[in-house]
Amino acid sequence: MQAASPTGERPAAVPGPRVVLGVAGGIAAYKACELLRRLSESGHDVTVVPTAAALRFVGAPTWSALSGKPVSDEVWSDVHEVPHVRIGQQADLVVVAPATADLMAKAAHGLADDLLTNTLLTARCPVVLAPAMHTEMWEHPATRANVATLRERGVLVLEPAEGRLTGADTGKGRLPEPSEIFEACREVLVGGARRDLAGRHVVVSAGGTREPLDPVRYLGNRSSGRQGYALARAALARGAEVTLVSANATLPDPAGVKVLHVETTAELREAVVGAAPGADAVVMAAAPADFRPVDVSAAKIKKREDGSAAPVELVQNPDVLLEISQDRARPGQVVVGFAAETGDESGGVLDHARAKLARKGCDLLVVNDVSGGAVFGSEDNQGMILSADGEAVDVPLGSKSQLAHAIWDQVTIRMRD
Template sequence: MTEAHAHDTAVSSGGRPRVVLGVSGGIAAYKAAELLRRFTESGHDVTVVPTAAALEFVGAPTWAALSGKPVATDVWTGVHEVPHVRIGQEADLVVIAPATADLLAKATHGQADDLLTSTLLTARCPVVFAPAMHTEMWEHPATRANVATLRERGVLVIEPAEGRLTGKDTGKGRLPEPDEIFEVCREVLTRGTTTPDLAGRRVVVSAGGTREYLDPVRFLGNRSSGLQGHALARAAAARGAEVTLIAANVTLPDPAGVKVVRVETTAQLREEVVAAAASADSVVMAAAPADFRPVSVSDAKIKRAADGSAPPIELTQNPDILHEISTERARTGQVIVGFAAETGDDTGSVLDLARAKLARKGCDLLVVNDVTGGAVFGSPDNEAVVLGADGSAVEVPRGSKSALAHVIWDQVAARLS
């Protein structure tokens, strides 16, 4: 758990990644059953290691049935196989969901009084904690100190979500949704390293497309789905960053461990981005802000004219957020990334137009998408060229938006270091 080195999952498990799912004793333990299902259905070999307290919430037969393996909590079951050492040694990933305050404290101080804590001491693969507890427990100085220590050791501790807790309580401390924990774990397994290279960094990502209202029901908008922005936020969280995602009209689930701020208009997007950029090491503007907005907005729905004519709509330019944060840097050394959805025309090719935009905006990196024919929007895949202000150009072949996100963060991390 304290070493940082590459870990080849394909070699260690014959192409089927071995995952240890640790479950500690919190009411959110029932959600871990869905996380287990996601792992097994996607082809992972999962060993569930619950604590004795976890079995008070979800019984061993449930874990055994879903994983296809016997379940034990103590070091004496199958002692001839030395499970307290073997399980951790053979794992490609250890994920604890939920991770209680007690479990975090034990992991921090190296206690090994059951099978799960012993496994943590022997694991040399990436380790992910998904905490779940009441807000007061999460915010207690002891818990915060434990989390900071674990992160310093290279462990990924996902920020808990905000929402309904046990009983009538609400606040920060809710277990992120199992699907999103799974996505973070998949990101970690794909990278195959115990080193969260963005640990201690604060990053801001914008996603989606803004709306500029004409009247109470109509607006000017664009086709941006927010998928790439969400992929960037999720990838940054998996690499240890503290992430703020500013989402413009996005209906996707919140990525695990990410603070989400919701906006609608370009003016709102600008306000939130500028505020968040003040303390950020990097800002990635993956959102598609509307370039124009109506000069005036009707208080009532605009009616059809009897003669069939259309009402004139006068437009004015919106502020250029990328240019503003690039030319008025909030912090020295801050890395700013823009996106360019381009189609070539008679003035130049897609890359010609993108290079001119890079120079005009003043950002450090520009991710260029050729959107001729509507490509990219709403698709799970993407291809791009990442242009650098230093003259570099990295071609990213068609693949998942997650893969592109990691290429972008690779470029950002290199410049931050």
């Protein structure tokens, strides 16, 4: 709540980012209502611009009620306000969900026969397209060429999801979940129009590995995977092709990101090493278990009648960060590690972190002070980004998205052409 001024008047609310939500004529148009709700409730000023076909699926009264604004697909409405130019000119972001094959073909070829396509032509802000169509349409050479053209121009075209389509059909072409489209939009707004990772492939690991003791129990840690997922979304928003190796995270797959799900440290290593040869950067945000049991019991380990604990013999897991740092999969590859540290009698957090940076041989090390369980599962984070050349960048407390962009800022500085 805003406090009143000395005169008793309340200050005017600060307007949020201006977002144009375009809706093309696909059956998934109803899902855009959820995206509109998320954008509006998070403080964005949303203008809905549907196509005529979209209004056959969801009527104008619904869009008006949800957005609090009049809705039209006509360039002839309110002509004195020149909507076909002004809407795009004034936007901070344009997102189209669903984006049909027809809509993307028009956008790729500069056609402007309705209000939405005119808006796309006049927009000078970031543009996000969330495709939805049948698999055959998505895989058609014409659609693939149009998507490639749009991406070359800096448009963020999300990969469609796989699953149930119209009727009994299943396959790739399903609209990504509105929550993930919303996260992609939020990342684009945080990162602005930066496309400094366009044409790059990055690998990010996230979450915490689990080493089974028996069919019920495992050795693990408290990593939620949120920072790794924020890194993946931020890289996608900046134009990268992203592979995310996710260890036991319970978060939804980020829209447009290739996700490899793993459980153990051995599986994490296999996935990261397998993806690294095609990557310009590898960011190891996951928390691999340092040890695993020598033997895994085929049956649940029972309590002993005398109350003593059954001994568990451990063996050290492979050091994935050390391996990919020492054996670079390609020249100029940037490797980033994470250090969740606490101070002790032998040194402070940064002392341990600098020693780890030298020992691992990575280019950057992101240091988190986790004393008292800080960071794990939180929406916010702060850290120090240490580099092998001695530079240190302090990132104050903020969203994990903000830290993710700060990390990518340092990565792009060190990337080679």
